[in-house]
Amino acid sequence: MEKTEQLYEGKAKKVFATDDLDYCIVSYKDDATAFNGKKKGTITGKGVVNNKMSNYMFKMLEKHGILTHYVKELSDRDTLVKKVQIVPLEVIIRNVAAGSFSKRLGVPEGSVLKCPVLEFCYKSDALDDPMVNDSHVLAMGWATEAEVNTIKEMALRINELMKKFFLSVNIDLIDFKLEFGRYKGQIILADEISPDTCRFWDVKTHEKLDKDRFRRNLGGVEEAYAEVMKRIGL
Amino acid sequence: MEKTEQLYEGKAKKVFATDDLDYCIVSYKDDATAFNGKKKGTITGKGVVNNKMSNYMFKMLEKHGILTHYVKELSDRDTLVKKVQIVPLEVIIRNVAAGSFSKRLGVPEGSVLKCPVLEFCYKSDALDDPMVNDSHVLAMGWATEAEVNTIKEMALRINELMKKFFLSVNIDLIDFKLEFGRYKGQIILADEISPDTCRFWDVKTHEKLDKDRFRRNLGGVEEAYAEVMKRIGL
Ligand SMILES: Nc1ncnc2c1ncn2[C@@H]1O[C@H](COP(=O)(O)OP(=O)(O)O)[C@@H](O)[C@H]1O
Ligand SMILES: Nc1ncnc2c1ncn2[C@@H]1O[C@H](COP(=O)(O)OP(=O)(O)O)[C@@H](O)[C@H]1O
Ligand SMILES: [Mg+2]
Numbered sequence: 001m002e003k004t005e006q007l008y009e010g011k012a013k014k015v016f017a018t019d020d021l022d023y024c025i026v027s028y029k030d031d032a033t034a035f036n037g038k039k040k041g042t043i044t045g046k047g048v049v050n051n052k053m054s055n056y057m058f059k060m061l062e063k064h065g066i067l068t069h070y071v072k073e074l075s076d077r078d079t080l081v082k083k084v085q086i087v088p089l090e091v092i093i094r095n096v097a098a099g100s101f102s103k104r105l106g107v108p109e110g111s112v113l114k115c116p117v118l119e120f121c122y123k124s125d126a127l128d129d130p131m132v133n134d135s136h137v138l139a140m141g142w143a144t145e146a147e148v149n150t151i152k153e154m155a156l157r158i159n160e161l162m163k164k165f166f167l168s169v170n171i172d173l174i175d176f177k178l179e180f181g182r183y184k185g186q187i188i189l190a191d192e193i194s195p196d197t198c199r200f201w202d203v204k205t206h207e208k209l210d211k212d213r214f215r216r217n218l219g220g221v222e223e224a225y226a227e228v229m230k231r232i233g234l
Numbered sequence: 235m236e237k238t239e240q241l242y243e244g245k246a247k248k249v250f251a252t253d254d255l256d257y258c259i260v261s262y263k264d265d266a267t268a269f270n271g272k273k274k275g276t277i278t279g280k281g282v283v284n285n286k287m288s289n290y291m292f293k294m295l296e297k298h299g300i301l302t303h304y305v306k307e308l309s310d311r312d313t314l315v316k317k318v319q320i321v322p323l324e325v326i327i328r329n330v331a332a333g334s335f336s337k338r339l340g341v342p343e344g345s346v347l348k349c350p351v352l353e354f355c356y357k358s359d360a361l362d363d364p365m366v367n368d369s370h371v372l373a374m375g376w377a378t379e380a381e382v383n384t385i386k387e388m389a390l391r392i393n394e395l396m397k398k399f400f401l402s403v404n405i406d407l408i409d410f411k412l413e414f415g416r417y418k419g420q421i422i423l424a425d426e427i428s429p430d431t432c433r434f435w436d437v438k439t440h441e442k443l444d445k446d447r448f449r450r451n452l453g454g455v456e457e458a459y460a461e462v463m464k465r466i467g468l
């Protein structure tokens with residue numbers, strides 16, 4: 001299938017229409033942003049890593065019964081996906097304290113959590129993606145109660161599958177962000193799963209293998225993305 | 235029962251021990267603070283209003299089967315209560331958009347919400363009372379799942395009872411904050427219910443009859459507290 005007009009350009013991907021209204025093509029860029037776009041840069045080759053890794057993860061999850069938007073990898077940076085209506089929530093799952101969780105709650109980074117923490121943030125650049133809870137989602141009409149329950153169940157199941165998978169390549173899955181969408185009356189997993197959207201720490205050394213290297217100016221950004229690819233076998 | 239040593243001095247109340255370990259005496263002050271203590275002042279007579287109004291509300295709720303810490307009013311400012319172990323959460327219930335909800339989510343003040351919104355904030359002056367959700371509460375061990383469910387059910391039931399009561403005296407209950415505690419293995423309602431902890435708007439004029447007059451320098455603070463007392467018939 002071919003790209004027709006560009007529907008949307010986000011911070012990390014472009015979305016194109018196709019001849020078929022049920023599908024779109026996502027095109028992964030090397031652009032990197034952090035802190036709601038306040039920090040900008042380029043991570044050479046990131047688009048390729050994130051495209052291939054996302055597709056690998058979606059296929060793995062599909063094998064375990066998780067519905068995803070993945071259809072077909074078209075090139076190094078382009079993938080055909082089911083065109084969904086995005087639920088305007090960033091769904092964050094945390095296994096270990098880090099980032100904003102640590103800062104907001106005064107918990108040192110690296111503290112293992114007693115149980116997974118699931119957070120919703122309302123996707124709004126203008127409002128700085130504020131954290132919200134179930135009752136906000138219902139009161140604002142961003143999703144129905146059934147959708148919220150489905151999203152939570154899927155997110156926790158995805159966490160179990162991803163934790164296990166990454167541990168098998170010596171990576172601790174610290175936390176990650178998902179987006180879900182509506183497709184023909186069902187909630188399916190959309191967007192991406194990549195070092196942009198996950199915190200990955202080496203199991204032994206706790207070395208960061210994710211976008212925190214960019215956010216925190218730690219250097220070795222491209223190398224970290226490449227290392228994760230290598231460990232996955234891509 | 236008599237006060238023995240002072241156990242704690244908070245921003246609005248002092249808590250004293252008694253001869254009986256199961257009870258304590260709360261003593262309501264005229265001190266007013268806002269924005270996590272960054273704004274300070276005095277509202278003359280507030281302690282008396284908040285003491286009498288809280289006790290009136292606790293008695294009303296007890297009549298409808300809600301367990302509260304209320305035992306006996308000892309004087310204009312002092313009340314004997316069951317000594318609880320406070321669950322370190324501010325439980326906020328919202329019927330109409332206002333305050334931080336409006337600011338964070340970009341919803342104009344006064345917008346009626348489709349369903350009540352229930353928020354938890356972790357009681358921590360050092361962390362500025364961050365908003366948290368159920369999974370934070372469980373992961374941090376602040377309460378058990380059963381306690382969280384009980385607190386939510388009680389809070390929503392209390393909202394229904396309070397909304398109805400205040401409407402009968404021509405006041406719209408916009409939002410309010412509750413605190414719960416553990417007493418002999420049960421979750422009971424503690425702390426206070428007053429113009430310090432509720433947003434009250436006149437049904438017709440939408441005039442503010444609560445601490446927002448102090449927070450926002452609207453004047454007529456003492457008069458507003460007195461007006462609510464008068465409407466309740468106290
Ligand atoms: N299957 C899909 N159908 C439609 N839109 C999608 C799909 N998957 C992801 N999107 C959306 O594509 C947009 C572009 O992605 P991205 O560049 O990551 O945006 P953002 O700047 O919001 O992070 C996002 O709004 C994302 O929600
Ligand atoms: N029944 C009770 N038993 C023990 N402590 C209580 C009870 N009711 C309220 N408290 C606590 O009394 C303290 C004093 O109240 P307040 O001055 O409002 O404190 P704050 O500065 O935390 O708002 C608070 O920590 C509150 O949680
Ligand atoms: Mg994105």
Ligand SMILES: [Mg+2]
Pocket residue numbers: 244245246
């Ligand atoms: Mg208080």
